[in-house]
Amino acid sequence: MSTYLNDPTATIFLLGERLKKRGYTEKTEVYGGVTFHLYTKNNRTWITNGFKISYPFNSKAITEISVDKAIGYDFALRQGVSVPATVSILPDDEELDEAKRLLEHFQKIIVKPLDSSLANGVTLNIKNRAGLEQAVQAARHYSSTVLAQEQVHGDELRFAVVNGKAVAALLRQTARIIGDGKRTIQQLIEDENKDRATLDKTYFEYPQLDESLIDPELINDERILADKEVLELSHSAMARYGASMYNVLSDVDKGYIEIVERLGSALSRDFIVVDVMIADYGAACTPDNYWFIEFNTSPVLKLFHGTRGGNHVDIVGLVAERIDNSIQAS
Numbered sequence: 001m002s003t004y005l006n007d008p009t010a011t012i013f014l015l016g017e018r019l020k021k022r023g024y025t026e027k028t029e030v031y032g033g034v035t036f037h038l039y040t041k042n043n044r045t046w047i048t049n050g051f052k053i054s055y056p057f058n059s060k061a062i063t064e065i066s067v068d069k070a071i072g073y074d075f076a077l078r079q080g081v082s083v084p085a086t087v088s089i090l091p092d093d094e095e096l097d098e099a100k101r102l103l104e105h106f107q108k109i110i111v112k113p114l115d116s117s118l119a120n121g122v123t124l125n126i127k128n129r130a131g132l133e134q135a136v137q138a139a140r141h142y143s144s145t146v147l148a149q150e151q152v153h154g155d156e157l158r159f160a161v162v163n164g165k166a167v168a169a170l171l172r173q174t175a176r177i178i179g180d181g182k183r184t185i186q187q188l189i190e191d192e193n194k195d196r197a198t199l200d201k202t203y204f205e206y207p208q209l210d211e212s213l214i215d216p217e218l219i220n221d222e223r224i225l226a227d228k229e230v231l232e233l234s235h236s237a238m239a240r241y242g243a244s245m246y247n248v249l250s251d252v253d254k255g256y257i258e259i260v261e262r263l264g265s266a267l268s269r270d271f272i273v274v275d276v277m278i279a280d281y282g283a284a285c286t287p288d289n290y291w292f293i294e295f296n297t298s299p300v301l302k303l304f305h306g307t308r309g310g311n312h313v314d315i316v317g318l319v320a321e322r323i324d325n326s327i328q329a330s
Helices: 011-021 060-067 069-078 099-106 129-139 185-197 255-267 313-328
Strands: 025-030 034-041 044-049 086-090 109-113 123-127 146-150 154-161 165-173 176-179 230-232 246-247 270-280 290-296
Touching: 011 034, 011 313, 034 313, 060 069, 060 176, 060 255, 060 290, 069 086, 069 255, 069 270, 069 290, 086 099, 086 290, 099 109, 099 129, 099 146, 109 129, 123 129, 129 146, 146 290, 154 255, 154 313, 165 313, 255 270, 255 290, 270 313
Parallel strands: none
Antiparallel strands: 025 034, 034 044, 086 146, 109 123, 109 146, 154 165, 154 270, 165 246, 176 230, 270 290
């Protein structure tokens, strides 16, 4: 996969610019059709696949725990962290007995591949056996082993843990408008798009909410929303599909931050992303109010530099520092 090569805001290029400022030279090599990036200083070199970055401070075991979601859930459980009820569906499991029992118990579940990323192969809101079977087949396009899981609800926060400390909590909020009792839905969408076009952004632009991202009928909707009434325009939490990024770390109850720091540090003290679903991140932390979702050792960094409200965090600079320290200490 080489599509990132045409994106100057791809993580590898953002990191590369910071590393060059730290005295590194840069070159690329293609091995077996795959592009690798090499950064060298003081005769020490970091080499990584540019699409799926492998940081020098992460061992093979750390990467395995992060990629294999089943292992990640077990790891989190052993750290005393709440996780959704989950069962593994193996390649030869055609009956789906355990998954069906999970569905009967929770009434609504989610199915995801064991080791995919970017929400590939994920199906939400599964309510019946036919939907379960279809979701499993879809997930198996990405991974032979599939997970069926209790569907939990709340806000999904992406915590960045650097040097053992949570430095950002990225709330990926689905595209939405909020009524004021005066403006129509059409006017609210137009105003939202104007705001998006003038945001103080750094590494990426928010897409306009047009018929390619939201229901076309809403664009000319003359209904007036009540004051503070929320209308969700999309169900996607992906920025490229219209979601907004907010850094809400200062609003998160300290109990959740302590859990994330403990969990993240148990895996990697240098840099790790921990995704957590929280029913109410401003309320006091309780075991039944949050659920660990997954680790990510190679997240997209530009999202942290494009938060609405301007509360950006220089994750690229912090990670570049950890890379430099690791390489020069090796």
